[in-house]
Amino acid sequence: xxxxxxxxxxxxxxxxxxxxxxLTMYVVPETSSxxxxxISVYVGKHRGALVRAGGGLAALRTxxxxxxxxxxxxxxxIAAALSDRVPDGQLGPDARRHLKSSLxxxxxxxxxxxxxxxxxxxxxxxxxxxxxxQPVLDKLSLVANFSVDSQILYYAVLGVTPRFDKxxxxxxxxxxxxPHVINPVEARLGSSAASLYPVLxxxxxxxxxxxxxxxxxxxxxxxxxTNAFHSPRxxxxxxxxxxxxxxxxxxxxxxxxxxxVRVMEVFLAQLRLLFGLSRExxxxxxxxxxxxxxGLADWELDRLLWAHTVENIxxxxxxxxxxxxxxxxxxxxxIKDDVASEVYRAVASAQSAMAKLATGHLHSAFQASxxxxxxxxxxxFDPSLLHLxxxxxxxxxxxxxxxxxxxxxxxLLSLAxxxxxxxxxxxxxxxxx
Amino acid sequence: GAELWVWFQPxxxxxxxxxxxxxxxxxxxxxxxxxxxDSTNTVTPTASFKPLGLANGTDHHLLRxxxxxxxxxxxxxxxxxxxxxxxxxxAGLAVLLKAERLFHSSYHSQAVHIRPICRDxxxxxxxxxxxQTLTVVFDTFSSxxxxxDWSLFKMFSRTLTDAxxxxxxxxxxxDISPKNKEKxxxxxxxxxxxxxxxxxxxxxxxxxxxxLLSPSLFNTSRSLNVQLKWKxxxxxxxxxxxxxxxxxxxxxxxxxxxxxxxxxxxxxxxxFPVILLETVPWYLRLYVHTLTIITKGKENKPSYIHYQxxxxxxxxxxxxxxxxxxxxxxxxxxxxxxxxxxxxxEYTPDPNHGFYVSSSVLSALVPSxxxxxxxxxxQSPLFTSLFPSSDGSSYFVRLYTEPLLVNxxxxxxxxxxxxxxxxxxxxAVCYGSFxxxxxxxFHVEEPSRGGLAKRLANIIRxxxxxxxx
Numbered sequence: 093x094x095x096x097x098x099x100x101x102x103x104x105x106x107x108x109x110x111x112x113x114x115l116t117m118y119v120v121p122e123t124s125s126x127x128x129x130x131i132s133v134y135v136g137k138h139r140g141a142l143v144r145a146g147g148g149l150a151a152l153r154t155x156x157x158x159x160x161x162x163x164x165x166x167x168x169x170i171a172a173a174l175s176d177r178v179p180d181g182q183l184g185p186d187a188r189r190h191l192k193s194s195l196x197x198x199x200x201x202x203x204x205x206x207x208x209x210x211x212x213x214x215x216x217x218x219x220x221x222x223x224x225x226q227p228v229l230d231k232l233s234l235v236a237n238f239s240v241d242s243q244i245l246y247y248a249v250l251g252v253t254p255r256f257d258k259x260x261x262x263x264x265x266x267x268x269x270x271p272h273v274i275n276p277v278e279a280r281l282g283s284s285a286a287s288l289y290p291v292l293x294x295x296x297x298x299x300x301x302x303x304x305x306x307x308x309x310x311x312x313x314x315x316x317x318t319n320a321f322h323s324p325r326x327x328x329x330x331x332x333x334x335x336x337x338x339x340x341x342x343x344x345x346x347x348x349x350x351x352x353v354r355v356m357e358v359f360l361a362q363l364r365l366l367f368g369l370s371r372e373x374x375x376x377x378x379x380x381x382x383x384x385x386x387g388l389a390d391w392e393l394d395r396l397l398w399a400h401t402v403e404n405i406x407x408x409x410x411x412x413x414x415x416x417x418x419x420x421x422x423x424x425x426x427i428k429d430d431v432a433s434e435v436y437r438a439v440a441s442a443q444s445a446m447a448k449l450a451t452g453h454l455h456s457a458f459q460a461s462x463x464x465x466x467x468x469x470x471x472x473f474d475p476s477l478l479h480l481x482x483x484x485x486x487x488x489x490x491x492x493x494x495x496x497x498x499x500x501x502x503x504l505l506s507l508a509x510x511x512x513x514x515x516x517x518x519x520x521x522x523x524x525x
Numbered sequence: 526g527a528e529l530w531v532w533f534q535p536x537x538x539x540x541x542x543x544x545x546x547x548x549x550x551x552x553x554x555x556x557x558x559x560x561x562x563d564s565t566n567t568v569t570p571t572a573s574f575k576p577l578g579l580a581n582g583t584d585h586h587l588l589r590x591x592x593x594x595x596x597x598x599x600x601x602x603x604x605x606x607x608x609x610x611x612x613x614x615x616a617g618l619a620v621l622l623k624a625e626r627l628f629h630s631s632y633h634s635q636a637v638h639i640r641p642i643c644r645d646x647x648x649x650x651x652x653x654x655x656x657q658t659l660t661v662v663f664d665t666f667s668s669x670x671x672x673x674d675w676s677l678f679k680m681f682s683r684t685l686t687d688a689x690x691x692x693x694x695x696x697x698x699x700d701i702s703p704k705n706k707e708k709x710x711x712x713x714x715x716x717x718x719x720x721x722x723x724x725x726x727x728x729x730x731x732x733x734x735x736x737l738l739s740p741s742l743f744n745t746s747r748s749l750n751v752q753l754k755w756k757x758x759x760x761x762x763x764x765x766x767x768x769x770x771x772x773x774x775x776x777x778x779x780x781x782x783x784x785x786x787x788x789x790x791x792x793x794x795x796x797f798p799v800i801l802l803e804t805v806p807w808y809l810r811l812y813v814h815t816l817t818i819i820t821k822g823k824e825n826k827p828s829y830i831h832y833q834x835x836x837x838x839x840x841x842x843x844x845x846x847x848x849x850x851x852x853x854x855x856x857x858x859x860x861x862x863x864x865x866x867x868x869x870x871e872y873t874p875d876p877n878h879g880f881y882v883s884s885s886v887l888s889a890l891v892p893s894x895x896x897x898x899x900x901x902x903x904q905s906p907l908f909t910s911l912f913p914s915s916d917g918s919s920y921f922v923r924l925y926t927e928p929l930l931v932n933x934x935x936x937x938x939x940x941x942x943x944x945x946x947x948x949x950x951x952x953a954v955c956y957g958s959f960x961x962x963x964x965x966x967f968h969v970e971e972p973s974r975g976g977l978a979k980r981l982a983n984i985i986r987x988x989x990x991x992x993x994x
Contacts (some may be wrong), residue, residue, distance in 0.1 A: 206611075208690045246691060248617040280608065282554070345690065494945060498953030502960050 095464065098381060100126050101136035107463075108140050112234075113394050113454030115139050115163055117156065122146035132377040133159055137389040138143045143167040158375060163391040165398040172368070175401035188354070188452055189324040193243075193400040193407070195462065196237035196289035199326075200227075201282060201359070203296050203350075206246045209335060210301035213348045220352035228360060228387030232367075232457075235396055243282075250297065251276040263299070263306045270308070270321055273329065274420075277487050292366060293327035294359045297336065320358045327360035330355060360387055367396060397458050401449060404461035408442045411468040414436035425477060434471035438464050526883060526928055527557055532576040532735050533587040540829040544589045556601040556635075558593065565807065566883075567591040568843040571831045573802040573888050578640030580652060592804060592883035594928040596804075598633050600624040606635050609657060610843070617689025618697070620657065621681040630660035647846045675754035684748040688737035695737040698852045698907070699751060713790075714752045718742065723908055726766060727893030761948075767792045768799065772884070772926035779864060781936040782809075786858040786885060786926065790926055791893065793942070799829070799889040801858070805842040805882055806934060807835035808865040815861040821854050837865075864933050871937065881916035882929040889917040 100518050108116040120126050122145050127134050132144040133155060141159055145152055175189060191197070201221070221240055226323045230240045250273045254263035281293055299306040307315040308331060322328035332355065334348050364370065371380060383389045412435065415503070419425055441464035448457035529548060552559035559726040570587045603624055607614045614620055623925060636658045644650040656847060665675040677684055688695040698721065699713055717733035718741065724730070735749060742749060746955050769789050776782035788799065798933065805811055812830055818825045829847035833840070850856055873880075 247613050248609055282608070324785075491945065494949040495952065498949060499956055500959055506964050 096137070097126055097134045097379075099143060100142065101138070101381065102142055103135070104140055105138055105519065108138070110139065111138060111453075111455065112397060112458075113164075113452055115141070115391065117141045117143055117159060119143050119145050119152070120325075128379070130377065130380045133379070135163060135371070135378065135380045135389075135391070137381045137383045137386075139163075139390050139394070142480075158378075162374065162378065163395075168403050169395065169399060173403045175289075175372050177390070179404055190399075191292075191325055191366055192290070192402040193465075194290050196238060196239070197364075198287045198291045199229075199240045199294065200291055200295070201240070201242040201294050201444070203242075203244045203298070204277065205244065205298050206249045207298075207300035207302075208246045208345065210344050210346060211298055211348050212345045213244075213298050213350060215296070215350040215355075216352060220356050221323050224356040224385070225353075227385045231386045231393065232292060234393065234401060239287075239289075245280055247281050247434070248277055249300075254299075254303055260307075263303050265306065266314070267306045267309055267311045270325075274323060290325075291327075292363070294362065295327070295354055296475065297329060297331050297346070298329060298349070301344075306331050307333075308427065318358050318361075318364065322362040322365060324366065326343050327366070327487070328359060331356050362386065369396065381508065394454060397454055401445065401453075401454070401458045401461045404458075404465045405442055405445055406436055408461070408464045408468045409474045412438060415468075415472050417426045420479060428474070428476055431474050431476065434467045434474075438467035438471060441467060526594040527559060528590075528592045529559060529562065530574050530588070530590040532574075532580070535584070535587065537587070540587060541590065547592070549784055555605050558596055560848040561593055562618070564839055564843060566593065567839060568804050568833070570801050570802055570843065570845055572829065572845050572847065577638065578642050579652065580641075590804075594881035594883040598635060598797050600628065602635065603627065606657060606659070609637070610829070611691045612689035617692055617695055619689070621642075621683060622687065623681065623683065625849065626658075626681050627661055628662050631664045632660070633690060636660075637833070649811060650940070671740055671797065674752070674753070674754045676750055678750050684750040685737060685750050689744070692738070696907075697735040697737070697749075697755065698732040699735075699753060700730055701733050701753075702728075710756055712754050712756060714754075715745070715749070724895050727891065727910070728764070729895055740763075748859070754964050757946040765789075765791050765928060766891055768887070768922060768924060769889055770885075770924055770926050772929065774882075774929050774931055776861075779932060781861060781863050782931065783815075783859055783861045784809075784882075784929070788848070788850060788856045788858070788887065789890060790856070792852055792894075794852050795850045795892040796849060797892055798847055798891060799843075799887050801846050801848060801887055803842070803844040803885040805835070805844070805862070806880070806882065807837055807839070807841055808867060809834070809842075809862040809882065809931060810865055811842050811844070811860055811862045813860070815842075816858070817860075818848060818856060818858050820856045821935075825849065825856060828959065850958075854884055866929070866936075869938070871935060872938075873917060876933070876935045879930040879932045882931055884925045884928045887922075889922055891926075892898040892919045957984065 098465040103114075104118060108114075116139060118140065124144065127142060132146070136142075141163065143152070143155055143159065143276045156448035172190065173193075176192070188213050201212060201217055203215055203217075205211060221242070227241065229240070232238065250265075252265060252272050254265045256262075257264045277295065298344060306319075307320055308321060310316050318330070319333070319441060320330035332350060334346065355427055363386070369388055374380070381389070383392075415435070419427075440461045445457045445464060448454075529551065531544065531547060533540050533543060541564075545563070548559045548562040551557070568590055569585060569588055570590050571669060574588060574590060576583065577589075577780070580667055589938045600670040607619060608623060610617075610619050610621060614622055638658075639657040640656075642654045644652040663675070663680050665679070667671050693838060699717070701713055701720075703710060713733050718737060718739065719734045719736075721731065722729065722732050725857045735751065737749070754915050766986075767790065769791075770786060772786045774782055774784055784805070786801070786803075788801075790796070812835075813834075818827060819903070825848060827848045829845075831843070831845040833843040835842040844860075846858075848858075925987065979994060
C-alpha cells in the first residue's frame with residue numbers, strides 16, 4: 093500500500109498558516125510509515141512538508157536547512173533575479189536568464205505550416221488552452237496579468253535547412269543551428285506590434301512533406317525526446333512530425349489532427365522553465381508532490397514572488413538613481429508637482445516593500461514593490477522631462493556674446509590704459525627734476 | 526493620403542481613448558504614420574459612412590473619421606498588407622504583387638476593411654470578414670511604345686503558376702465588353718474557359734473568367750499569362766461616369782481664399798441626392814455665411830446641413846450637406862475662408878510647400894440606366910462587395926475629390942538671427958563712439974624722424990631731385 097503522504101499533507105493543511113511566504117514543516121518519528129522507504133523529506137504541493145527525524149539533531153538541522161533552501165529562496169536564486177545588474181563574471185556561466193518581472197505577459201501560440209499543399213493541420217487550441225493552460229495562468233494571476241492568443245501561419249519556414257541522416261532516414265536539426273531558427277520566423281509572428289507587455293511565443297512547427305520526419309539533436313547527437321527547445325526570455329518551439337508517413341500515392345493534402353495533450357505538456361514545461369520554476373539539484377532523499385493540473389506548487393509561487401519583489405525593488409532604485417543623475421546633469425529642469433509626488437510615492441513604496449520583506453510579509457511586499465515600479469516608471473518617462481526642452485548652455489553663449497563682446501573690448505582696453513597711467517604717475521613723483 | 530474610419534461597439538465607454546489606441550496600433554502594424562491622427566484631424570460625421578455588414582445601433586457618436594492628406598503609399602505599407610494574406614506572396618494571385626513593378630504606375634491605393642457578417646445563411650453566428658483591396662493604374666500606353674496591348678508579364682514581370690491552397694475561390698476577371706455592339710475589337714489569350722456578364726455601375730459589362738483552381742487551366746502551359754491585344758485602333762471616347770466631382774482653391778494673396786467644389790450629374794433624366802462631407806483644418810477659417818450652392822444658375826438649398834465649427838488647435842471644421850442634383854447639371858458649391866497665422870513652432874520644416882486640405886467625400890446612390898438583377902453573395906463575392914447595390918435600380922458610390930494645397934502666411938524664420946546681429950552692431954557702434962569720445966586723452970607728440978616709409982620716400986626724392994619731406 094503506498095504511504096499516505098499526500099493525504100496526510102492534505103489533512104494537515106487546515107492547521108497551517110496559508111499566507112504567502114509561510115512554510116510549515118512537520119517532523120515525524122523515524123519509524124513512521126507516513127513517508128515511503130528511503131525518503132526522508134516529503135514536500136507537499138501547498139506550503140507544508142513532512143521531515144523524518146533520525147540520525148541525530150545535526151542531521152535533522154541539515155535536512156531542515158536544505159528543505160528551506162528548496163522551498164524558499166537562496167542567495168543564488170536572488171542573485172539570478174538580479175542577474176541584469178550583476179557583472180557577468182560574478183554569476184558564473186550557467187546563470188539562467190529568467191523572464192524579467194513585468195506587470196503582465198502576453199502568451200501567443202502559433203501553428204506554423206510551411207506546406208499547406210501537403211498538410212491540412214487542425215488544432216483545437218481554444219479547448220486546449222481552456223483545459224490545460226488556463227488553470228496554470230489562474231494560479232499565476234497573483235504574479236501578473238496574462239492574456240493568451242493564437243494564430244496559424246502558412247508558408248513560414250525555419251531559417252535552417254535540416255540535414256538528412258541515412259542511418260535513421262530522418263532529417264536532423266543540430267543543436268548549434270538552433271539559434272538561427274528563430275530569426276526568420278520572428279518577422280512573421282507580429283508579436284510586439286499591439287501589446288504593452290512582453291510576449292512569450294510558443295510555436296508548433298509541422299515540417300514539410302519533403303523534410304519529414306524532423307528531429308532535434310542535442311549536443312551529444314541524440315534526438316531530443318520531446319522534439320522541442322526553448323529560448324530564454326522568448327518562448328519555445330516544438331516540432332510535430334506527422335505520424336505514419338503516408339504512401340506517395342496518397343491524395344494530398346493529408347489531414348493532420350494535432351494531439352494537443354502531448355503539445356501542451358511540452359509547452360507548459362517550457363513555460364515553467366521560462367519563469368525559472370525548474371526542479372533540480374535535489375538531494376536523492378527528497379520527494380516532491382506533483383502539483384497536478386495547477387502546474388505549480390504554492391511554494392514555487394512563493395519563490396517566484398520573492399525573486400520578482402527583489403527585482404522590482406532593484407528596478408525602482410536604478411530608475412530613481414538615473415533620474416537623479418539626469419537632474420544633476422541638467423540643472424534647470426522643471427519638475428512638475430505630479431512627477432514629484434510620483435517620485436515620493438515610489439520611494440515610500442520601495443521602503444515599505446523592503447520593510448515588509450524583512451518581516452516576511454510576502455504578499456504586501458510584492459504589492460508595494462509593484463506600486464513602486466509603476467510610480468517610478470511614470471515619473472521617469474514623463475514627457476515633461478525631455479532633455480531638448482531646455483536651452484543648453486552653449487545656446488546662451490551664442491546669443492549673449494555678440495552683444496557683450498564688442499562692448500566689453502573698449503572697456504577692457506581703457507581699464508588697461510588707466511592701470512598703466514596710474515602706475516606711471518606713481519613712479520613720476522619719485523623722479524623729481 | 527491615408528484615411529481611417531471606425532465604428533466602435535456600444536460597449537466602449539471612452540471612444541476617444543479607444544480611437545487613439547487603435548490608430549497607434551494600426552500605425553505600428555501597417556507602418557503608416559497613422560499615429561499623427563489626433564483631435565485636430567478627427568471628426569464625427571453624422572450622415573456619411575454608415576456601418577458595413579451587420580450593424581446594431583447607429584449612434585453616430587461611436588463613429589470616428591480621420592484623414593491624413595500628406596501620407597504617401599510606399600513599399601513599407603505594401604509589405605504588412607501582404608503579410609495579412611494567408612498565403613502571403615508565395616502562392617496564388619499575390620505572387621504578382623512585387624513592389625518594384627507595382628509602384629511603377631500612375632496610381633496606387635490599398636485598403637483593409639473589417640466588418641461583421643453572418644456566418645451562414647441562417648445567420649445564427651457572426652463572423653468577421655477581412656477584405657483587402659489593391660487598386661493600381663498602369664499606363665501601358667506610355668510605356669508600351671504607343672500600343673495599348675498589355676499582358677500580365679509586361680505589367681508585373683511575372684506570371685501566375687498556381688492558386689493559393691487555402692483559397693476557396695481564385696479567379697481573374699478581364700473586362701472584354703464590346704463597345705457599341707461591335708465584336709472582334711480585342712482579343713484575349715489564352716481563351717477563357719467561361720465568360721461572365723454583369724451590370725456594373727449602370728453599364729452592361731462582359732468579363733472573361735480565368736479560374737485558377739480549375740485543373741484545366743494549367744493543362745497546356747505551366748504558367749498563366751493573360752494577354753490582351755487590340756485589333757483595331759480604338760477611338761478614345763471613354764464614357765463619362767454619371768457622378769464625378771472636382772475641387773479647387775481660388776483667390777489671391779495670403780489672407781483670404783475660396784474653396785469651390787463642382788459636382789457633375791451626367792444622367793440624362795434622373796436626379797438624385799448626394800451627401801457631401803468636407804473636413805477643413807482649423808487654420809483655414811471658413812465663413813459659413815458665404816456658403817453658396819448654385820445649380821444651373823439658380824440657388825440650390827440643401828435638405829440637410831450639419832456644420833461643426835472648428836476650435837483653434839483642437840478640432841477641424843466639419844460640413845455635411847445633402848444636396849439634390851438635377852439631371853444633366855453642374856452644381857457649384859463655394860465657401861470663403863481666411864488663412865490663420867500659426868505660432869512659429871507649428872510650421873513644418875518646409876512651410877513654403879503649403880498645407881494640405883484633405884479631400885471631400887461624396888456618397889450617393891446613383892440610379893443606373895440599366896436595371897440590375899440581384900446577385901447572390903455566394904456566387905460572386907467580388908462583385909457584390911466591389912459594386913454593392915441594395916436594390917436593382919441604383920448602386921452605391923463613394924467619390925473622393927482632389928486634396929488641396931494651400932499656402933499659409935509664413936514668417937521669415939531667419940529674423941531672430943538678423944535682429945541679434947543688427948542690435949549688436951548698433952549698440953557696439955553707438956556705444957563705442959560715445960565711449961571713445963568721453964574717455965580719449967590727448968597728448969602732444971614730437972615730430973619723429975619718420976618711419977621706414979618716409980625714409981624710403983626721401984631716398985627716391987633725392988634721386989629725382991625733389992626737396993625731401
